[in-house]
């Protein structure tokens with residue numbers, strides 16, 4: 001391959017290694033069709049500046065740039081280039097804006113950003129309209145890392161409009177779409193990319209594999225592979241709340257931290273199953289099943305809308321602000337979160353679920369101009385951080401769907417966080433129209449009452465009217481006792497005295513004391529371990545906290561008289577936390593000590 005024209009004329013020297021890479025790229029690629037207006041300028045002999053991905057000027061004279069060598073050039077640099085068609089622009093003045101070229105070209109860059117400043121500089125030079133300049137994305141990964149997916153997508157599209165063969169732009173577009181939860185679009189982008197570039201780019205092919213898997217997860221709700229990987233990673237054994245890159249803030253409720261870990265967790269898709277948000281008889285809005293569900297069926301899996309990144313100095317507020325400035329769907333959703341103006345209305349589905357429509361991302365990012373956005377974000381953050389929000393999310397992570405789930409001490413769903421993805425499954429078989437309810441606090445009545453009274457702001461504190469609270473208040477001699485003061489023998493005594501109680505009622509009450517039964521040891525006065533396991537499974541099987549529901553049951557199993565019955569119960573509980581296809585495998589592993597809940 002002949003690339004001497006480049007080496008001869010380029011004002012910078014390309015390292016030898018790069019040159020051999022360039023030649024290889026050339027043999028794979030068919031060529032580049034420059035954007036028509038660049039071509040027109042070129043044909044008219046107007047100056048064209050060709051810059052490498054770092055913004056260094058490679059070719060600055062029209063005489064050196066022909067249509068043919070422009071194609072070669074794109075191939076040589078593996079399309080890592082951009083062209084600036086400028087009229088009346090001289091080299092020195094271009095020098096002002098050279099170096100440290102920013103990463104993105106978008107329709108209306110906000111002032112104050114690097115791009116904004118650069119575009120202003122170009123404007124000040126008074127040459128061409130800005131949209132005639134095409135800049136290579138050099139650092140779109142930074143946008144993606146910051147979660148500015150829409151901005152990164154628009155940057156990639158700007159490049160692709162000029163150079164549909166740009167492998168980095170195809171990858172950038174696909175990564176942005178994955179971040180936006182548009183798995184189908186990402187996967188078709190990459191398949192088309194592999195085809196049109198005839199590229200064997202390992203990055204593109206690897207990403208296509210990821211996109212395909214995420215697409216399948218989002219359609220089928222099957223997360224067996226990542227969940228098993230997580231289970232095998234040892235993260236299940238961890239008992240402290242500061243694992244991974246997230247430091248949890250303490251929430252004023254006993255045992256209330258959620259375990260968040262990135263250890264060994266592959267990327268996971270969002271999944272939206274058979275549920276909807278509507279008015280609830282318990283309070284305001286709630287989430288409801290729209291179809292009959294079996295225990296363990298996945299209802300949704302969702303990544304956080306925003307979270308604090310302690311290590312990168314990113315506050316929850318700033319992260320929400322970034323996301324809302326980037327994507328109008330997020331800015332609109334904020335209206336429906338606690339603390340905001342319309343927070344009593346159910347948010348429309350289109351705000352919760354990605355649309356699958358590219359058009360939605362082609363706007364002008366105008367929400368960045370919304371003067372009220374910042375105060376709205378502040379109101380929402382205040383609602384979520386003051387005294388801990390009853391949504392159960394740690395104060396530094398915001399999953400919008402979680403904030404719509406009402407409480408019941410006998411929950412109908414299980415919630416589990418793996419990596420940063422929140423999984424919601426049916427805790428038991430559910431009828432269509434049943435409300436999805438989680439338990440905000442566990443344990444004996446007193447700790448639950450104090451948890452509900454102290455969460456959120458003053459108005460949102462409440463007393464639960466569920467069957468468990470009612471029974472405990474009625475039957476137990478001192479229902480307000482602290483957990484540490486409760487003796488389960490006394491609980492059993494009370495149950496014995498209350499002859500009118502059904503077997504089920506007794507189990508409902510016992511479910512609040514599961515861990516105390518275990519702590520006190522299984523004595524003759526107490527029911528068999530498998531009876532407690534059953535109570536916990538049926539009426540307290542939802543804990544987020546340190547996986548304790550399953551851990552307690554696997555501990556109780558050791559004391560079970562009827563091991564077979566105990567194993568069956570543990571298996572059922574495991575189904576409602578991890579789904580039917582993985583449960584058996586996990587129970588076997590736990591029993592053989594190759595994993596722990």
Ligand SMILES: C[S@@+](CC[C@H](N)C(=O)[O-])C[C@H]1O[C@@H](n2cnc3c(N)ncnc32)[C@H](O)[C@@H]1O
Nearest residue numbers: 282283284285390391403404405406407460462
């Ligand atoms: C996470 S929000 C749940 C969604 C809420 N219903 C809404 O419309 O935004 C938690 C708040 O809902 C209310 N709530 C939840 N469960 C309740 C229940 N069982 N009884 C009464 N109020 C409840 C409380 O005010 C609580 O602070």
